[in-house]
Amino acid sequence: MQIKKLNGKSNVIGKNIKKYRELRNLTQRELSNKIALLGIDIYHSDISQIENQKLMLKDFEIIAFCKILGVTYDQLFEDTDNIFD
Numbered sequence: 001m002q003i004k005k006l007n008g009k010s011n012v013i014g015k016n017i018k019k020y021r022e023l024r025n026l027t028q029r030e031l032s033n034k035i036a037l038l039g040i041d042i043y044h045s046d047i048s049q050i051e052n053q054k055l056m057l058k059d060f061e062i063i064a065f066c067k068i069l070g071v072t073y074d075q076l077f078e079d080t081d082n083i084f085d
Helices: 014-023 028-036 044-051 059-069
Strands: none
Touching: 014 044, 014 059, 028 044, 028 059
16 A cells, blocks of 8 residues: 655644644653553654654544644644645
8 A cells, every 4th residue: 555645745744743842842752652651652753754744644643642732633733724835
């Protein structure tokens, strides 16, 4: 199965995940550990790839990021509406 990409990117929210992670002074490893407490295995190396828009996310992973980072879906998807411009 081929992974679908848009303009070479596998997700549109990676930059926002990084922004909110850094605003909360979390390392990628700390974020990974907090998500693991929810029962979701996302390794810190995966978070690097997510933030660089090279790894696709599942819907439940997006919910976990919102919960751990304390943001809404709208915040996580802010400034992504221009991907088709």
